[in-house]
Amino acid sequence: MSIEPDSGRDPDLNARLDALEASQRAEAPRPRALFERETRRVRIPPGGELPESAALLERFYGGGFTVREKKPMVVDTRRSSGPYMVSVDARPLTLLDACSQIATQTHGFYHPGIVKALYTGRFEHCLWSNPDTTVHHVPELAAYEEALERLAPPALDHVSFVCAGGAEANEKALRIARLHAPPPVNGPRRRVLAFRDGFHGRTLATLAATWNPEKRAPFEFAGYEAVFSRAELGEVERLLDARGHEIYAIVVEPMQAEGGDVYLRREFLLGLCKLARARKLPLVVDEVQTGFATGGPFFWWTRLGLGGDEATAPDILTCAKKACLGVVLSRWPDPESNQVHVASALRGLIQLETSRDQANLEHLLRPRAEALAEAFPGLVSDVRLAGTALAFDLPDNAAQTAFIDQRYQRGLMTYPAGERTIRFRFSAGWDERVLDDLFKRIHESLARLSDKTAKDWVPEGQSADSDPAVIVRPIEERDWPQIMVIENASYEPARRDSEAYLRRAAATGLGLCAVDTATGAILGFCFGGPLEGFRGVSGASQDERLGLGDTFFSADVTVAEAARARGVGRLLKRAQVQWAKVHGFSYISGRNRVGATDAMAALNRSYGAFPVVRLTHQYEGNALADYYRIPLVPPPAPRTPPDEGILDLASGLQQPFGPAPAFMAGHELVGPTASKINLSNYATVDTVHYTEHLRLLAPRGTSHMYFTSSRDETVDKALRCLRLSRPQGQLAVGLEGGYLGHVTAAARSLSDPAGFGDDLALFEFPRLPHPEADAAGFEAGLKDLVEKQGADKILGLFVEVVGERSGRVLAGEPARLLAAACRAHDIPLVLVETASGCYRGGAGAWGVDALPADVVPDMVLWYPGAQIGHIFVGDRYFIKKPLVLISTWDGDELSAIRAHEHLRAARRLDLSESIAALDDLLQRDVLPACPGARLGGVGLYRTITFPSVELAEAVDQACLHRGLYLGNGLPDTLVFAPPLTISPATITGDLRRRVLAAIDEARSPA
């Protein structure tokens, strides 16, 4: 079946979308389903076959829509746990993720702290919908900022967050640094000093500072190339003497991770710091991969004993990965505020709060790493270990490849770095048992580097989880003597429960035993009942859910010594969980003695247990116990906020369905939130579903798509994509008033700088008049540019269908003229749908649907909010080579789920009445009240451009006083971007009243 992607020309599109949604909903993980997570073992299916993963991936790649670059396992973020990464297959591939999703996880999958936060309501304001952080005060962000400030080296008083990750954090760092570089001498400063083997990201300015010539060279712009030095002070000094006047910042990783875990010496870094300071050149320390206690202490810089005082603190320090978004700590403030994904910020904050849990890793790893070096003296060299980061070198690149090539067969995931380094990143999710298992696998991998059969599949972990001869049934009177024998044999006196206690539990709740059907012997039992029946028990007595009647207390689960390893505990726990669920309980809680019940704790974790509190002085002594909770229901729905009379017309793009769209309750969100996965490497069921939907919806002219993690990264990746087909390309062209983002250098250089801080652009990208305002000026400007530069120097013309800050609209004749000019000069036309996409324009899914048929873009960029972006591209410029256009995340599963639900729900809305009401209000009431004002935008994205900046600001303030939030466009422009669900009555009533009163106040003399 071939899918015709142009919604404008496909009369069956609605029917297809309906059918697709129905089949996807039937397949989607359900919010109330019980998931059994893997907490015990690696599994390798026969022949390595992953039929369900393979089928899903074919759907993901369908018709060549996306690049064939994902790893062969589709990851189940619901069943993965700790270090165990589980595929969606009926017979799953379960690997030990020994790189913790490229150093992004502090606790592996299903972070217990994040799960706890989900169930205690910490995600209440940011799970179902992403607040616009440039509009609202977001307490989660403020708390994160405070926590980072406490940890930051002195003088780094300013914290800012950016959306995507490491590359974007470094872009922002470079933006701030350039503002504080020494004044120009003989022309602007456009280069950074960076180091061989360094890696700073794949956006344009960070890629220029990345050493690997294979990655960097195809994307450099003349005049902006970095100056590279070896990590040697003499060389740095010579380069600064010769070229210091061209340089605006020095950027360095204290440990060069991608370059092969190269530990730079303390003396060198200290000397670099002094050199930078002496020349007043900002020093950016890139801790994207090393921050958040990866190397032991929270920052690698402080691990080296640096940053304890102002003199040895860098000027700017960046983190990402475990931070779950981009973090910039700086001496200087960020001149702009940024939109970020708040749920990711909260995940990052929780990873920060729990980062110390990783502290034990180095101690556990050291003897195992040493044993490795001893066992393979000719093979393994230069073992490096700090905190959770372990690396060793192999003799050459061939050996490195031979190690990496057998990772699936050996049941582990890790990555090469540099030429011959193998590196690992551990997390608090690892304990001694799992480490022993992993090191056995590493030993085997090393022993088989030249073994031709090393890639043969040997099934593992395929035996059933429990012995089929064992059944679970309710306890009967005759069972009690055997039960008490097992109880007394299993526990020291202080932990034994009395028969009376257990009988009471069985009477008020549930008592089950596991029986060997062959012998009739009792192998184990479990007891429990409503929490309220255990008021005297430590843990239960303090439980905040006591009295709510929604919790089942698991009083005792015991397996006879002789019956261990037959899956008896699992059978009992499964039966208990199912019983509690069927009987309407929302949670199960219980106690696990720390150290004595590892198997039972792992079993509880496999049902989703998270620790509530660590209890001390347990069992009549000094023992510790973890009081845990197993949720049987989804996290609580957001409470309706108190009606403060706010009318929010500023957050519509981040929250197209307002702060708490009820349809989100139908989606399982715990897995995608608690297990932030790298979508650049892995697909999930939810991302496959979303991609299938996008494929049906791909805008006119496009038939392929790339994901990105933010608005700005969309621009950088689009430029890199175009550059591969236009190797002479040196510039991108924007329009006056245009907005593409303000974080990365490329986006900044395309955006109109009005209203931002100084020196917004780095690259000298030209901006032409908007054809809506001056078609002739646009045409002449483009012609002139082509004559001066040559069309092949131009990577593309970037045009918003609706200007997010300007309200300028591309439509009708001017649109045709613009498209024709691009065709005539053979310049790629890149349309931006951020303000017009997701049905907001009113004429279909995309603004481009309303344009004349001969306006056909080569690329369409769309940022739907939170931590995901899209580049739709036509055949001509699609680069299908794997892994060329990736970054750490390439989006975020939770953001993808939301954006998908938005598209599904928006398609079913009829916006015509609210669009008409808004148009009517603005045309008939607002414009006449503001002589000289101009109305812009379309559909439910409208703007008013006032005759002066002062009037715009006064109206904005007067609106704020009335609880009416309008969006900020260009300095003279205010934006009306309501949720798509705004009612016509609200527009003609409440909105009208407030906005007219505000204009009246703003226009009347003080």
Ligand SMILES: Cc1ncc(COP(=O)(O)O)c(C=O)c1O
């Ligand atoms: C040191 C360093 N800087 C920057 C980056 C880029 O981060 P991201 O992929 O999140 O953009 C990385 C990623 O590996 C990194 O290791």
